[in-house]
Amino acid sequence: AQSVTQLGSHVSVSEGALVLLRCNYSSSVPPYLFWYVQYPNQGLQLLLKYTSAATLVKGINGFEAEFKKSETSFHLTKPSAHMSDAAEYFCAGGSNYKLTFGKGTLLTVNP
Amino acid sequence: KAGVTQTPRYLIKTRGQQVTLSCSPISGHRSVSWYQQTPGQGLQFLFEYFSETQRNKGNFPGRFSGRQFSNSRSEMNVSTLELGDSALYLCASLGDNRYNEQFFGPGTRLTVL
Numbered sequence: 001a002q003s004v005t006q007l008g009s010h011v012s013v014s015e016g017a018l019v020l021l022r023c024n025y026s027s028s029v030p031p032y033l034f035w036y037v038q039y040p041n042q043g044l045q046l047l048l049k050y051t052s053a054a055t056l057v058k059g060i061n062g063f064e065a066e067f068k069k070s071e072t073s074f075h076l077t078k079p080s081a082h083m084s085d086a087a088e089y090f091c092a093g094g095s096n097y098k099l100t101f102g103k104g105t106l107l108t109v110n111p
Numbered sequence: 112k113a114g115v116t117q118t119p120r121y122l123i124k125t126r127g128q129q130v131t132l133s134c135s136p137i138s139g140h141r142s143v144s145w146y147q148q149t150p151g152q153g154l155q156f157l158f159e160y161f162s163e164t165q166r167n168k169g170n171f172p173g174r175f176s177g178r179q180f181s182n183s184r185s186e187m188n189v190s191t192l193e194l195g196d197s198a199l200y201l202c203a204s205l206g207d208n209r210y211n212e213q214f215f216g217p218g219t220r221l222t223v224l
Binding site: 090 | 142146156159167203205212213214215216217220
């Protein structure tokens with residue numbers, strides 16, 4: 001079965017610190033991977049996507065992720081956290097028309 | 112382009128009732144997928160419609176059904192509501208590209224009392 005695992009349901013960082021959110025996928029997940037962000041009472045917004053064109057993917061708001069096939073990982077990073085980054089982040093793997101999501105990681109940014 | 116719209120945004124129902132949720136995809140998108148989001152189970156795929164046909168289905172009971180109209184708008188119906196159906200229901204529309212970039216609506220928050 002396809003699975004996407006996010007390590008850490010809650011990550012807390014200080015403003016200006018590095019953000020690292022971890023995501024591993026099962027090898028049965030097709031190689032289309034995504035990171036979405038969800039703010040309270042809102043839907044999901046796409047941060048970035050991996051579609052095999054390049055292993056380092058740059059997204060919106062300064063986020064990027066690196067696809068590592070050998071580690072089956074797709075971790076999300078941002079060099080310097082901002083207060084506005086506080087939200088829940090979801091890693092997802094997709095086959096056509098259906099996404100398998102991780103459980104989500106709630107990011108808290110402390111002043 | 113307008114984004115994905117979902118109506119209503121909030122619903123309160125009682126056990127045993129049925130409910131219909133609506134989703135209008137981005138103009139030109141023909142695929143609509145539905146997801147249920149709960150604190151316990153996270154985001155789970157319900158089903159996907161393309162050109163008025165259900166093309167994929169997740170592991171949900173038959174009480175959950177849907178349909179899609181010729182203008183690509185989709186509805187989701189839940190019959191005989193249970194307390195556990197309380198959730199945020201998200202729909203997503205998909206453009207005709209090979210990279211499966213789904214665009215999500217704001218969701219409908221369903222509360223079953």
